[in-house]
Amino acid sequence: MKRKFLLLVMCLLTFHLSFAQSTITVQGRVTDAETGQPLIGAGVVVQGTTTGAQTDADGNYTLSAPSDGTLTFNYLGYKATSVPINNRTSINVQMETDAATLQEVVVTGYGVQEKRDVTGSIASVKSEELVRQASQNPVSSLQGKVAGVTITNSGAPGASPQIRIRGAGSALGSTDPLYVVDGTFVNDLSFLNPADIESIEILKDASSAAIYGVRAANGVVLVTTKRGKAGESTVNYNGFVGVQRVTNQLDMTNAQEYATLVNEKLRIENPTANLIPTNLPSTDWYDQVLRTATIHNHQVSASGGSEKVTYMASAGYLNQEGIVKGDEYRRITARLQTDFQVSENIKVGYNGIFYDYQSDNIPSDIFYQAFVAPPIIPVFEPNGRYGDPANYPVGNFANPQASLDWFNQKSNGQRLTANAFGEVSFLDGFTFRTSLGLNYGIDEYRNYRSQDSLTSVQYASRSLLTQQRSKSNMWLWENTLTYDKTFGDHDLTVLLGTSAQEDKSNFFRGSVNDVEFNSEADLYLDLGDPETALIDAGGARGTFVSYFGRVNYSFLDRYLLTATLRYDASSNYPRNDRWEYFPSIGLGWRVSEENFMQNQAIFDNLKIRASWGRLGNNNIPANIYRLPVDRDPRLAAIYNGVLFPGANLREVVPATLFWEIVEEVDLGVEMGFLNNRLTVEADWYNKQTKDAIFGLTPLGFLGLGGQIRGNFADFRNRGLELIANWSDDLSTDFSYNIGVNFSRNRNEVTSIATENAAFYNGNLPVGGYQVSITRVGDPIGSFFGYEVDGIFQNEQEVEGSAQPNAVPGDFRFRDRDGNGIIDERDKTIIGNPNPGFTYGINTGFRFKSFDLQLDIQGVADVDIYNGNRNVRFGNENYDKDFYDNRWTGPGSTNSYPSAKLTGRNLDPSDYYVESGSYVRIRNLQLGYNLPSGVVNTLKMRNLRVYVNAQNPVTWFKYNGFSPEVSGAPISQGIDRNVYPLSATYNFGVNATF
Template sequence: MKRIFTKLSVLTFLCFLFINSAFAQDITIRGVVSDGADKTTLPGVSVLVKGTQIATQTDATGKYAISAPANATLVFSYVGYNPTEMQVNNRTVINVELTSTSQLLEQVVVVGYGTQKKIDVTGSVATVKGEEISKQASTNALSALQGKVAGVQITNSGSPGASPTIRIRGVGSVYGSVNPLYVVDGVWYDEISFLNPNDIESMSILKDASSQSIYGVRAANGVVLITTKQGKGNINISYDGYVGYQKVTNQVDMANASEYATLVNEQAGTTQFPDPSQFGEGTNWFNVIFRDALQTSHNVTVGGSTEKATYNFSLGYLKQEGVVKRNDFERLSARFNGSYQATNFLKLGYNAAVQQNSTADMPGGIIYKAFTAAPVVPQFYQDGTYGDPNDFPIGNATNNPRAQLDFFKQNSKNYRVTGNVFAEVKILPELTFKTSFGGEFGQAEVLGYNQVYVATVAQRNDISQLNITRGDTRNWIVENTLTFDKLFGDHKLTVLAGQTAQRQKFYELSASARNVPFNSDGDLYLSLGPIDAANPRTITDKGALATYTSYFSRVNYAFKGKYLLNASIRADGSSKFSGDQRWGYFPAIGAGWVISQEDFMKDQQAFNTLKLKASWGKVGNAGVPANLSTLLINQDPKFTAIIGGQPQPGANITSIVPPLTYWERGVGTDIGLEGTALDNKLNFELDFYEKRTEQGIFRIPVLTSIGLDDAVIIGNQATYRNRGFELSLGYGDKSESGFGYNVSGNFSINNNKVTKTVTGANPIYSGGASSTGGQLSTRTIVGQPIGQFFGLQVAGIFQTPEEVAASLQKSAKPGDFRYVDTNNDGAIDAKDRVVLGNPNPKYTFGLNTAFNYKNFDLAVDLQGVAGVQVYNANKGLRFGSENYSKDFYDNRWHGAGTSNTYPSANIGGGDNYKPNSWYVENGSYLRIRNIQLGYTINKALLSKWGAQRIRIFADAQNAFNFFKYKGFTPEITNTSPIESGIDNGIYPLSATYRIGLNVSF
């Protein structure tokens, strides 16, 4: 018995020993780490055995493997996500979903030639995620930024396929380019119309000079860095598509036919239409040329990664009809990118995009033509012929817009191939060399055919003509960088050194031929037209070539994560300039203090993070015409002399240039405060900045008394300044019931001013297209904003002949504008012109909200501008019997006492057409930019269907607009800063209504 008991005791001891050893023995745990929101796998996630130094990282597919005790705890951490702890509990497979952190300052942002944590950035950099961009009904990614970034003004054009204009912290040039530099996956571009918004992972906007200066001579107007989507995790196939339509909003009401006939009688002072009421409503020409336009988009993406490689392919198709009939845009795009870890020290990769688009163009000025066309004229007569204005007693100042649409034939096509290849070599763990070669190959073609036709007396063409213009773009860029990144105890040091070489080449060929026969198939060739004295063939060409070479360096230093220093310098050389001015040098420095890391902040509860930052830098603008220092000879026909009875061509110098011109210099300072509070639910950023353009290039008129006709001085002669304040706020939270929300807003103030010109107060006048008679409606002068509106001040309307006789305007008539003698010299002339308004917005703002509850999500975005004026040139461009708006008809002067604000129907007569305060209107607006409601199918159904995510949505963009402007929209796109804000028949604003689907497998 004793022996048996002893054996049992030994056996029991061995069992306990075995069990204890089993629990103490390490096991291998495997799993996948993914994003808790979109379920995509996450590479590079740190996996740590808590309380030890044992750690690993997830691979390119989000997979990991680690050995740990069966009772251990694993800690998963990743930048931008909340750390997560998981008990092993003897499990060998543990999959983890990480939730995104609300700690904005811990997120990684893209900066020039690299990335940084937001907390480490000393400049002003704003980031917009690709998912926010794709939620907008925008064919161009820039449009989706509207109202989302403080200090960034986006002005959209309603024309299909058109690129919006973007101004970062105001306008800093008159003669040079005012557009930012775009860098897509490391390749430089002047615009990004070729880019499919669905392909974008994130966009970073560099707003201050210190963050921009690493791009040197191309950075004066800001830099937009774009990263496209990369493959990650297991293979993923997604489809994003929508269908919708666009509808003109705020369509201007025009006088109907009876009202128009009344106005024509009043204008002529005679009864041209004995019975105006007989015409009734007549023709609404806006209804003739406008339509509800279809818009559809389809995008398919395939992406993923393996242990050593990533891959991503996308294919997109977009068709957008314009709200003007026959004005259509179609785009087909494809993008490929990938990378391969060839060895443990060598990584290879590529990015490539192919895009083709075509546009059925619309006739120039068709909007204005519809605005002015006579409503008494029918679209067609009963016999099917076009209604002819010459059949009515209104002269030939108007036309039939339908005929203009029907016989206009012009198509534009663009082909583009862009991308780059790169290699990264890990020389040492902390030292990386990267080389990249990229470029752009593009071809643009415009084919216009004016066929033989007869529509009306004035609208006809007796000789056909074919015009073809073809432009070729051939750009390339090579960049080499060396990056040292190391942590020395409390010191973190990152040093970048690099070199860039690039070439930009453009060539354009234009040709035309007469009497080319019409071909209904659209196959038109110049050779089909004859060549003789009556049918000359014309061929012209032009081109531009610019090369750059650059060297740059940057140092980022941080001590204990609370004292930050950033310093950089770039040297740029360009073939566009000569002599000592061929090279420019652009230094920058920034400093930051993370106050929340200080010991005296540890016990406070107000802020989770708080950082003070300041920066200064220099940038350049080489976007000015090359060879400005070339003396030009003009062979204008007016210089022809008659010698011996025969005309002899002459020439004259029409420009005076300094011996040397060079790029414009920008100098900027920025002071900011940013942080998070309320358990990281609230984030904020405040910035005060000054952006100054020095040695700006622009023209100054020269007196003809020196012997030059229409001469100008062209050179570096001005200084412009933008000074302002920006505020961004965001708050987000999620309740236990599953209701989550995020509300963010931004507000900006910007003041633009010309602070210096070489010639003192000698102004630049422009805006000549805004009125008849060669009048100019804008002025740029020292002490005032660029392109401010300038003209006579209206005091009221003359009511009686007696008022006219007692005034300074003896040639006026009752119903004409009564102007103010501002200088009290007893005369009304050009000396009485005063400042009428500012086309540069003082205030810009946006409010963006996102709500989600269970499977539903809702986003509402608002956007607007204030403190801005618009010049409504449509009211003053009158040459005869054009139509009037209904607003004018209702408020016009048509007899003593009827109106003291609106003139008579004779608005185009006398001095009424001169630029004045009546044409200048409030350009402020508030717009509900986007409303989108979505529903995501629940996971149970998804697993049955084999899908990861299915979401359906419906949205409305620009459906609600609030403004006082009398035109279609106060959002007016103009390329020239000195002609900004002038409405001369702009494309109307439209609302877009869509339903769409997002699916991923």
């Protein structure tokens, strides 16, 4: 009886427990407690399990849970909320903001800080801003979003943009910033898919960048990739497909207009010359070589994990055609990241990114060929052969279509960027971290020129195969010890670290004639004529050792101090001059936290900060301190019938060589108004480069070519940056934000070792002209030439001028020294390629499930040297603007010359200098989040579709394809037919499962 009774009790208990733990479906909505706005992507987890869900675009969620369980709601910037289910099937939650977590956190290099505690100038761009642009390179997405950062894009598929932070601080060294991806140093970000990035921080001033010492003179770009988080697994897809179209295509003359111009030129040069017929068919060479190109990019990621292990894996594919026929770039990226919480105090992890690219290349001068090719040359002759300039009285020009068809070059490469770390917390506030980074890359290209005869200037009697393979290998080992402690009103963080790095690279290049092309697999150097084989190889190695430390101190949460010291050594410098100290200090005062500010209603936040720092630039020309020897055969001598090779020094280098040093002062203020809906940040900086590597021309009697290079110059960049952001929620259905940034920079050479010395560069292939100069008092790489004082209208004006060899229709140059002779002494600064102003306007709007983003970007007070117009050997084509405005006789114009663009008309002058200012709609995107009902039916968490237009409109006056012209500091802004940007129109999808 007792046994039956116990059995009955157990059955009843089991039934009760089963009933009590029955599973039900719970749904509801999560909103902001203050505004009622839905919280998108809030996490909902059944307490004590990993079962959970995320809210959709309307804040709704649905999940299965025990009827007597508890739901925990989490959202960044809000207090975690736990709610018992109590057998309810509908639970709506209003979450309250958490002031402690709302503070923006920025990466500062070997650590993170709340934005309010930062004493330097750091800009941060988060992932949501990056993915809202359909860019193939993350750096392109930054254009117009960060004050003080100038980005120049190229339209070539796979190309990396040029980025300069607060101006050019070196003449012969690199001006590229240091890129750091998850603690590993890299040369660029072309291997990264923007969807993999969590945030990008740009360390602009010396105080914030000094922790990187010798590498940070040009600023630092810190990239943090996304990491897995504990919870239910999440799968994301981000992808778009679209087309790229040519914008601002330069109008060139047609056959009739071209013939008119050439005939005018011939009449001036020789009145009896044979003229070109004006009724020939016309070819638009730009239309012939350009196309509407396609682009598509896809990325899939999966993330999740538990409290012990978290992971994120992603794979991406990009296929981008260039706007030139035959140009194509393909990229595959793969990423795997895992963190292991081994114990309460020990954490280890790794992050690996693999990248593979393949590219079908085009001739590097194809835009130049299309610009100069006469329109009277047909693409094909009636007999099917390529149109040959030899059949027309115009000169030796390449047929651009023949160049594209004949050119056979492919490139490919792989890169592995990886980082592994271990972290141990011990005692009270101590953390030790060690990390090992690797950056390994291989790049190859193969060029095959077949034996062929396409035109009179495009032929080869023998085939030529050229192959090159280069390899780079970098490892970086860093160790840091951090102490983080709060003592009452004192917050203290101390960081100590060491860094060791080795960079190695090598290449092998070979060429040989007479390799027969049967297939791609048959192209080997050993299949050609061995007597024609040419082999070249080389390599380089650099090592770095560093010790660094940083102290962050805060008192009463209002008085802030950051002090940094780094001790660096680099093998780029002579053995006795390899070590240097790089200190910095930053001070901040959060005025709004003072007692006397508590009763005022103007400032929600007011912080004043000042910093000073010293940085180095190790990116100088390799082995510059070694004496280069020229073994030219012309230096050989024969004595008694015996040949004795000769040699001469090409350059002279001082016995000592020092670091390029950058010292910078930054003064800043940060303000918040109207409940921080309006935030304003302003910075003034003075950035000085001291002991810059510079070249001086040696005295002629020394018998030396080239230059003497050493620490001979000082430069300065001084400027102002202003950032203002406004964001507001007008209702639960409508919110918007508007951001404006503006920067002004003035670049100047402040001293050169030798009085009145200057560095000339910017060579053009006609006459050996050098169109840029770097000298004291002017910006680096300023344009240098004659001032045009009008056009000679008749012979009488010529006879009374300082240019007796001119003819009517030629430029009249200004005789600046008044000596009656136009010579080098009359040249002056005629333009500045360093941008004076950059600005951006970034807006975002949300109405219910729709969102709209509009970004505008621009540059002002900058010049371009139109080398396209300036490079003329004979009968090159003319642009339509020149045709419409040229001099055709007395009184016709006093600005444009005649069609005789030869002789001194090609001397560097301000006629070829044009404004590079522009305003561009950088990005326009309209998105829509599908309703939760549709998303749930598709068994998804969120689904957003969008249409996007990138670079659809650019307003500028420059007579060229694009006003974005990059280049080295001493030769920047010279347009020799750059690869222009195109307008891209996309349709994209963001989906979460």
